[in-house]
Amino acid sequence: MRRTYVATEIGLEVLAEDGGEWRTERSTLQGKTVDAIVAADELGLVYAGVGHDGVYRTADAGQTWERTLEADVRSMVVDPDDPSTVYAGTEPVHLWRSRDAGRTWAELEGLQRVPEAVRERWWFPVYPHEPHVLSICVSPHDSRQIYVGLEHGGILRSDDDGATWKDVSAGIEYLDIHMVAADPKRQNLVYAATARGFYRSEDYGRDWLQYDAGFARDYMHDFIVLPGERSRLFMTTANGVPPNWLRDSRAESAIYRSDDEGLTWHQLGGGLPARMPLMVWNLVGDPLDEARLYAGAGEYVPNLPKGDPGRGELWASTDHGDTWTRLATLGGSVNKVCAAAA
Amino acid sequence: MTSGSRWRSPADGELTWFRPPAGLLPARPNPHELLDAQAFAFGASRALESLYFPMSEIRARLIDGELHLTVAPSGTASRDLELHKKNMRDSALRFSRGVRAAWQRVRPQVEEYSAFFEAFDPGKSDLFRLKRVRANQWFAPMRAVVAPTALLLYEGIGQTPREDALAAVAEVRHEVIDRGRALFYQALDRAGPSQATPPNEPLPTGDPSGPQMFLIPEILALLADK
Numbered sequence: 001m002r003r004t005y006v007a008t009e010i011g012l013e014v015l016a017e018d019g020g021e022w023r024t025e026r027s028t029l030q031g032k033t034v035d036a037i038v039a040a041d042e043l044g045l046v047y048a049g050v051g052h053d054g055v056y057r058t059a060d061a062g063q064t065w066e067r068t069l070e071a072d073v074r075s076m077v078v079d080p081d082d083p084s085t086v087y088a089g090t091e092p093v094h095l096w097r098s099r100d101a102g103r104t105w106a107e108l109e110g111l112q113r114v115p116e117a118v119r120e121r122w123w124f125p126v127y128p129h130e131p132h133v134l135s136i137c138v139s140p141h142d143s144r145q146i147y148v149g150l151e152h153g154g155i156l157r158s159d160d161d162g163a164t165w166k167d168v169s170a171g172i173e174y175l176d177i178h179m180v181a182a183d184p185k186r187q188n189l190v191y192a193a194t195a196r197g198f199y200r201s202e203d204y205g206r207d208w209l210q211y212d213a214g215f216a217r218d219y220m221h222d223f224i225v226l227p228g229e230r231s232r233l234f235m236t237t238a239n240g241v242p243p244n245w246l247r248d249s250r251a252e253s254a255i256y257r258s259d260d261e262g263l264t265w266h267q268l269g270g271g272l273p274a275r276m277p278l279m280v281w282n283l284v285g286d287p288l289d290e291a292r293l294y295a296g297a298g299e300y301v302p303n304l305p306k307g308d309p310g311r312g313e314l315w316a317s318t319d320h321g322d323t324w325t326r327l328a329t330l331g332g333s334v335n336k337v338c339a340a341a342a
Numbered sequence: 343m344t345s346g347s348r349w350r351s352p353a354d355g356e357l358t359w360f361r362p363p364a365g366l367l368p369a370r371p372n373p374h375e376l377l378d379a380q381a382f383a384f385g386a387s388r389a390l391e392s393l394y395f396p397m398s399e400i401r402a403r404l405i406d407g408e409l410h411l412t413v414a415p416s417g418t419a420s421r422d423l424e425l426h427k428k429n430m431r432d433s434a435l436r437f438s439r440g441v442r443a444a445w446q447r448v449r450p451q452v453e454e455y456s457a458f459f460e461a462f463d464p465g466k467s468d469l470f471r472l473k474r475v476r477a478n479q480w481f482a483p484m485r486a487v488v489a490p491t492a493l494l495l496y497e498g499i500g501q502t503p504r505e506d507a508l509a510a511v512a513e514v515r516h517e518v519i520d521r522g523r524a525l526f527y528q529a530l531d532r533a534g535p536s537q538a539t540p541p542n543e544p545l546p547t548g549d550p551s552g553p554q555m556f557l558i559p560e561i562l563a564l565l566a567d568k
Contacts, residue, residue: 116470119470120384120470123388123474125388125392125481125485127482129474129478129481171348171349171350173349173351173416173417173418174398174418196418199346207348209346209348210346210347210348210349210417210418211346211347212347212421218418218425218429239429240394240429240432240433241392241429241433243433243436244429244432244433246435246436247432247435
C-alpha cells in the first residue's frame with residue numbers, strides 16, 4: 001500500500017492506493033497553508049510544514065497531529081542517511097534541525113553568522129520583503145554536507161554539519177533560488193533551479209554554469225534527480241515569473257526531462273497539456289517504484305482574489321514521465337506532494 | 343558536449359559611471375546621503391530586475407567626492423533580449439494597466455516605512471534594518487509606479503492616462519524623496535555617526551550605452567522631475 005500526501009493552500013489531502021485504485025482517505029490540517037510535506041518511511045512518520053504556523057508530525061497517516069515547532073515553515077527534508085534527523089527552513093531565514101524524529105528542534109545558528117555582505121543579498125520582492133529557506137539538501141554522500149537555497153538570496157553550503165556556512169552562489173545572476181540538490185552518484189555535482197534558469201556546478205557549488213539547451217521556458221521551480229548510469233532529472237517550468245501569469249494563458253507550465261545530468265532537456269507530453277495553465281509546483285518520486293513520478297499543480301495564489309485558495313491537480317506517471325494521468329483535482333492550489341510507503 | 347553559460351558580475355572598473363540628474367540624489371553626498379544613494383541603488387535594482395529590465399544591478403560610488411551611478415548588464419538578457427523584453431511587458435502589465443491604482447496599493451507600505459524611520463530606536467533595531475527598510479521604500483514605488491510610467495510614456499505599454507501616471511510619480515517623489523528621505527536622515531542621526539568610510543575610486547566615467555541602459559535615463563529623470 002502507498003499513500004500520497006497532497007499539501008494545499010487549505011489543508012492536506014491523504015490519498016491511498018489499494019489494488020491500483022486511488023481514493024481519498026482523509027482531509028486533514030484543514031484551513032492551513034501546508035508548504036512542506038516529507039515522510040520518514042522507516043519510522044512511519046510524516047511531517048507537515050505549515051506557513052505562519054509550524055511543523056506538525058503524524059505517526060498514523062494524518063489521523064492525529066502534534067505540532068512540535070512553532071515557525072513560518074517553508075521547506076523540510078529528512079536526512080537520507082538518518083530517518084530520525086529532519087530539517088525545517090523558515091521565513092525569515094532560519095534553519096532548524098531535529099535529531100529525535102521531529103520531537104524537539106534546535107536552530108542551526110551558524111547560518112546567521114555569515115558576513116553582512118552575504119546577508120545584504122537576502123531579500124524578497126513581495127511585501128514584507130523577508131526572504132526564506134525554500135530548499136534544503138542534505139548530501140546523499142555525506143550528511144554533514146548541507147545546502148540551502150534562499151528565495152531570494154543565493155545558495156549556502158555547510159561542510160561541518162551546519163556549524164558554519166559559506167555562500168556558494170558565484171555564477172548565478174538572479175538569486176531567486178527555488179531548489180538545490182546534489183547528484184546521487186557524483187558528490188561534486190550539484191543542481192539548482194532558479195526563477196531565471198537552471199544551473200549545474202561540478203565543484204560543490206563554488207562555480208555555477210547555466211544550461212538551457214532544449215528548454216522553451218525560463219522559469220524553473222522544482223526538480224528531482226533519479227540515479228542511474230547518468231542521473232536523470234525532471235524539472236517543472238513556466239514562462240516568466242508568477243505575476244506574469246495574470247495573462248490569459250496563465251503559467252504555461254511544462255515538465256522537462258534530462259537524461260544526461262541536466263546538460264540537455266526535452267519537454268514531456270504523454271497526456272500533459274503542452275502549456276499547462278496551472279503551475280506544476282512540485283515533483284516527487286515514489287518510494288516503492290523508481291519509474292513512478294507525481295506532480296502537484298496549482299495557482300499562484302497572490303494572483304487570485306483575496307481568500308481564493310485556487311484549485312489544484314495531482315498528476316502521476318508510471319513510466320519515467322513518458323505518459324501522465326491526472327489522479328485528482330483539488331479545491332486548493334497544490335504546493336507540495338509526498339509519496340509514502342504506507 | 344554541451345557547454346553551459348558562465349556569468350560574472352562585472353567589476354566596477356569595467357563599467358561606465360555617470361552622474362545622476364540633479365534633484366534625485368545629492369551631488370556630493372555626506373555619509374548619511376551616501377547610505378541613501380546605496381539604498382536607492384539596491385531598491386531600484388531589485389525593482390527593475392524583477393520587472394525584467396535588461397540589467398542586473400545599479401551601483402552607487404563616489405568618484406572625486408561626487409556621486410556616480412552605473413548599471414551592470416544582465417547575462418540572461420544578453421542571451422535572449424527579445425524574450426527578456428516580452429517578459430518585461432507581461433511583468434509590468436499588472437501595474438501599467440492602472441498606475442494610479444498600483445500607487446494606492448503600495449502607498450501604505452511607503453508610509454509604513456516612513457513611520458518606521460520616525461519611530462526608529464537604535465536600542466531596538468539596527469543600522470542594517472534601517473538601510474533595508476529605506477531600500478524597500480525605494481523599491482515598492484519604483485516597481486509599481488515609476489518604471490511602469492516610463493514604459494507607458496516611452497514604450498506605449500499600459501492604458502493609464504499620461505497625466506494620471508505623472509501625478510502618481512509626483513506623489514512618489516513627495517513621499518519617498520521629500521518626506522521619506524528627511525525621516526531616514528533623522529533616524530540615521532539617532533543611530534549615531536556613520537562608521538562607513540566610502541571608497542573614493544578612480545573609475546571610468548562617461549555616457550554609458552548598451553541594453554542595460556534601457557529606459558534608465560528616463561526613469562532617473564522622472565524621479566528627479568526633469
